Amino acid sequence: MYSRIWSCVRSISTHSTLDPRQLKPFNELSKIWWDSEGVMKPLHAMNGVRIPWIQNRLKDIGAVNRIANPQTPLAGLSILDVGCGGGIVSEPLSELGANVTGLDCNTEMLNIAKAHGLNKKLHNLRYLHSTVEEHVINNREKYDVVVASETIEHVQEQDVFIKCCVECLKPGGSMFITTNSKSRLSEFLFITLLEDILRHVPKGTHEYSMFIDVEDLKKRLQKENCVILYTSGMVYNPLKSKWKLIKNHYILHYVLHAVKLK
Structure with a gap:
């Protein structure tokens, strides 16, 4: 058991998942993060698909009780x-x-998250300033679910x-990832249009070299003792401000559900 922990710790000593270049653009975005009718509208609209998707996938694999209280169907689950x-994702999952433990290394973003959550008095939600490689040292196999939504490309x-x-993740736990297609x-869309032309998000928010192909992501998760249960493409309709799941993973965006083997 300890050998696997130290394996990750050794990796951390020479590698960090934090990309310092990403701090500045997200500091700028923090000022408008909860403006659901502004340029962040597509990100907020994504919850109309990703939150029910996470909930339904957990039901499908028996991780939650199908006859649970409809107001709190995820009660009893620990989510990172x-x-x-x-x-944006932490709050509805806690509701x-x-x-829910929300993890981020950007102080400005966390301050926004904490303030917004405090207004809602969500006592089952906490936020920590940390990277995942720091967090795992004392939290190995702690969570039923790990969510990385719009994260791995940064x-x-x-x-x-x-x-x-x-x-x-606990053995048998679920990993949910949503990210840009490569x-x-x-x-x-994400770089030329939104950053360079419309300037809806700060330049440098995305780098194409960091986008990850769905098949590549599958292989990396399988290498870490996970089985891939579900993948789907996802596209956005700006006229209706709605996302929907589609079969094609390679057009714009995709979602992935994997389970850690016991």
């Missing part, structure tokens, strides 16, 4: 939201009854990131 930002040393996320359309 890695790269939680301002808490569904889960005990970190360096992605293999270390994936390894440490999985290390935080496609030229995705590059055009």
